[in-house]
Amino acid sequence: MKVLYFAWLRQRIGTGEETLDLPEGISNAGELMDWLKSKGPGYEQAFQNADAVKIAVNQTFGSRETPVATNDEVAFFPPVTGG
Amino acid sequence: MKVLYFAWLRQRIGTGEETLDLPEGISNAGELMDWLKSKGPGYEQAFQNADAVKIAVNQTFGSRETPVATNDEVAFFPPVTGG
Amino acid sequence: MSVSVQAEDFDVGVELAAMTDGKVSIGGVCSFVGLVRDMNDGSGVGAMTLEHYPGMTERMLEEIEAEAHRRWPLEASRIIHRHGRLEPGDRIVLVATASPHRLAAFEACHFLIDWLKTKAPFWKAEELAEGGTRWVDARQGDDEAAAKWQ
Amino acid sequence: MSVSVQAEDFDVGVELAAMTDGKVSIGGVCSFVGLVRDMNDGSGVGAMTLEHYPGMTERMLEEIEAEAHRRWPLEASRIIHRHGRLEPGDRIVLVATASPHRLAAFEACHFLIDWLKTKAPFWKAEELAEGGTRWVDARQGDDEAAAKWQ
Numbered sequence: 001m002k003v004l005y006f007a008w009l010r011q012r013i014g015t016g017e018e019t020l021d022l023p024e025g026i027s028n029a030g031e032l033m034d035w036l037k038s039k040g041p042g043y044e045q046a047f048q049n050a051d052a053v054k055i056a057v058n059q060t061f062g063s064r065e066t067p068v069a070t071n072d073e074v075a076f077f078p079p080v081t082g083g
Numbered sequence: 084m085k086v087l088y089f090a091w092l093r094q095r096i097g098t099g100e101e102t103l104d105l106p107e108g109i110s111n112a113g114e115l116m117d118w119l120k121s122k123g124p125g126y127e128q129a130f131q132n133a134d135a136v137k138i139a140v141n142q143t144f145g146s147r148e149t150p151v152a153t154n155d156e157v158a159f160f161p162p163v164t165g166g
Numbered sequence: 167m168s169v170s171v172q173a174e175d176f177d178v179g180v181e182l183a184a185m186t187d188g189k190v191s192i193g194g195v196c197s198f199v200g201l202v203r204d205m206n207d208g209s210g211v212g213a214m215t216l217e218h219y220p221g222m223t224e225r226m227l228e229e230i231e232a233e234a235h236r237r238w239p240l241e242a243s244r245i246i247h248r249h250g251r252l253e254p255g256d257r258i259v260l261v262a263t264a265s266p267h268r269l270a271a272f273e274a275c276h277f278l279i280d281w282l283k284t285k286a287p288f289w290k291a292e293e294l295a296e297g298g299t300r301w302v303d304a305r306q307g308d309d310e311a312a313a314k315w316q
Numbered sequence: 317m318s319v320s321v322q323a324e325d326f327d328v329g330v331e332l333a334a335m336t337d338g339k340v341s342i343g344g345v346c347s348f349v350g351l352v353r354d355m356n357d358g359s360g361v362g363a364m365t366l367e368h369y370p371g372m373t374e375r376m377l378e379e380i381e382a383e384a385h386r387r388w389p390l391e392a393s394r395i396i397h398r399h400g401r402l403e404p405g406d407r408i409v410l411v412a413t414a415s416p417h418r419l420a421a422f423e424a425c426h427f428l429i430d431w432l433k434t435k436a437p438f439w440k441a442e443e444l445a446e447g448g449t450r451w452v453d454a455r456q457g458d459d460e461a462a463a464k465w466q
Contacts, residue, residue: 007367007439017383046376056437059372075369079454082366082397082438083350083409083429088215090289091301139287142222158219158287162304165216165247165288166200166259166279179329182349190354190404196425197347199332203416204340254340266353268429269461275346276422311419 001070003036005046006077009053012046022070029055029074030064036076052078086119086154088129089160092136105153112138112157113147119159135161146162167235167243169227171218173250175257175273185242186266192241196271198279204254212293213253214302214303219287223247230281240265245278247288277315284312317393319377319383321368323400325407329425335392335414342391346421347412348429354404362443363403364452369437373397380431388424392416392432395428397438 001022010016026032033055037047047053055062056075066073084105094098106118116138120130130136138145139158151157170176178199186192191225227245234243242264252258261278265271290302320326326350336342352364377395384393392414402408413429415421440452 004369004370006437007441010367020445056369056372057374059369061435075372077369077437078435078439080437081435081440081452081454082368083433083458087219089219089287090291092273096269139219141224142219144285157262158222160219161289161301163284163287164290164302164304165218165286166284166308177329178332178347179327182328185352186405188405192351192353192405193353194351195349195427197328197349198418198422199345199347200343200418201336201342202340203343213337230461255336255342268348268350272422278342279418293355 001068003032004073004074004075004077006075008078009076010048013042022068023069027067028064029057029062029066029068030067033076046076054079072082084151085156086115087093087147087158087160089158092129093161096125104134105151109150111147112145112149112151115151115157116147116159129159137162167228167231168245169221169224169231170246171227172246172248173178175248176246176260177277178257178260181246181260182262184264185244189241189264191266192264193266194268194271195262195264196268196275197260198275199257199292200259200279202254202256202258212295213251214290214301215251216258217289218247218249219293222287222306226286227282230278232298233281234263234274234278237277238263238265239267240270241247243274243278245282247282247286248308249288279310280311282316283308299313317378317384317396319374319381320396321370321373321377322398323329323397323445323456325398326396326410328407328410331396331410335394335412337413339391340407341416342414343416344418344421345412345414345426346418346466348363348425349407350409350429352402352404352406352408362445363401364440364442365401365449366399366408367439367441368397372437374438377432380428380435383431384424384428387427388415388420389417390420390424393424393428395432397432399438429466430458430461433458449456 007012057066088096119126140149244262246308263271263274291299394412396410413421413424442450
């Protein structure tokens, strides 16, 4: 599974991309986020306000309930500010 | 007094501009239009549907009631179609 | 604020860049370019000639532009309207507005073209495919569009 | 329909001309160009860096553009969004629409920029005048503007 972080999530976690084995018992993006939060202080800080974190699964906007599987690309980022 | 005609009024009257002495007893643009209408068949045709004729006095939109005087520039034209 | 009435074509990129040059408080520039269409009211159109009222045209465009600046917080604006003979695909008109805020830029730009359509003294004569010319009729839809901004 | 995500600047005149080239049924082209402002939320901004999500960005811009074509009778459209470091006055984004009818061109163009602002994965980091950088907060007004088109 490829996990991507953008903007201040990337900065707090200290990387923009990592490859992980899908942890046991995790079936959706919300569970993945909760699991990531326990990986270290940077992750904890990045995900502390879960409401401010947007989720995309395979480059499509999703939610905590969106299913995730081994070969998915999951991204976490703040609300967008382009344009 | 300078009188200007545009678009199909110009074509029907056969000129785009003429200089006239303000005819006696004429004090507004509507009276001028009625007087011009009697000047010949081209004028009559141009002014036959008075509702379709717009009026400008000194380059400002007016109406039949707008006063006209000796040194004014009075223009008659159809509804505009630019842009 | 700047108004031009000219026979020559214009370069939209150059015009928009000139509007914003050196100004750093502009968030957005909205523009509308009107083009000659090949069809109008169902008849094929070869080309058209735009007649106008020199003097009054510039005056009305300046009034319309000033009204836009009264209504919206604009940093700059530009109006160019061509006259003379134009062919299908040719540019006829440019209206452009620059504002700190995009909604103001959009509304003011839309206002400029809607009012110009009913208040600037231009008249189009179309060359018909079957020969001859025809003065274009004013469109009721244009009056309604302009009336929205009263 | 055409989407570009690039570091390079663009020439609005060239882009708009390419959209309409050879098409004679277009009555109007509406465009919006977003620029870097020197002020945002009251702090002076020196420059900014735009980060984005390569792959998803293009995909979202294409979806937004396709939605505009479903809703309005468009003959052509164009979206260009820059990324990387930009300075005050620099162009950030171009959205443009071409339609036989000017109201459709205006509405579709406005729709494109409103949806892009809330759906395209870009993030701005401002360089502050006092040093350091700050991630720009999403604006509630942008959400409201996008919601109007739901």
